[in-house]
Amino acid sequence: MKARYNRISTANQNLERQLVKQNPDEVLFNDVVSGSVAFGERTKGKELIDEIEAGNINYVVVSSIDRLGRNLFDIVGTLEYFNSKGVVLRVDNLGLESMVMGKVNPTFNLIISVMANVAQMERETLLERQKEGIAIAKAKGVYNGRVKGSTESDAEVLSKYKEVVKFLKMGKSLRDIKSRCEVSLGTVQKVKQILSKNTVLS
Template structure:
């Protein structure tokens, strides 16, 4: 049985292109979700991995929809291989663990995907540092009103009560109070 898994990072993104590609590839069952790929709390992915049985093949459209690090990729593929389940990428045809060449390609592309993720993070960090030096980047806007914090503390409320009332973290109240 061909089993599909589709994922986008945010709620406002569409799964349609991936779902169409997986159905066109012959998937009889498809699991999908709208969650960040960097989190391991992806219930539909867990269900897809558990659903697959010996002889099945799990299909994804691209590796980055399945895993963001080579460690995660290899752990999940190892899990599938222990169950005698294949793994294949629809848009990256060389990735097919049912062949020896596909296993090699999987390792190479997994490493490239992890490299790209780290490179993107590094560029973002460099951009933020440059913006800070120019005085453009000042961080995220405050979501807690310091005047409201001060007023509630002056009324005799404890920081825990202020945090609960304002819907923020207790540490934020302490930071603003100090």
């Protein structure tokens, strides 16, 4: 059975662009989640994996590779999982399939790796520009940042950065988690401090 996986970041975005090439025989899995969340941690991503494990899905279609994720590590990991299960991944805007005649398509792997790398670099560049813009605004005295007194509780921080918590509990390094979750090193350290404090208190 075929499946089409779609993802939008927020509920006010439109899925129509991703459904242009939809076929009637495709079962839809529509996620509303940030691309920074690992595929296996998404609601519909999990459901799709369950269907693959049950042997119900052997062909998955996405409109573009960034629907699977923004992080090269996650994209490659998801692709390797599909390959291990004999599931063909088709990317509409490339017109390519991950497997041909039951064998991994090396051309597909090469192109996906290059595109995922470019997407990751573009996001890192965007984040760097945001930091530069904030620094300039601060220098001019026009940056307000968080409203004074509106600090987040420990529970809110842990809930907000569930992926960071997961990798910390797995024993991953701070810099590795920073890269995987696309957050600042300071954020990872903050979450770690909260976890350590809660452990001591408990």
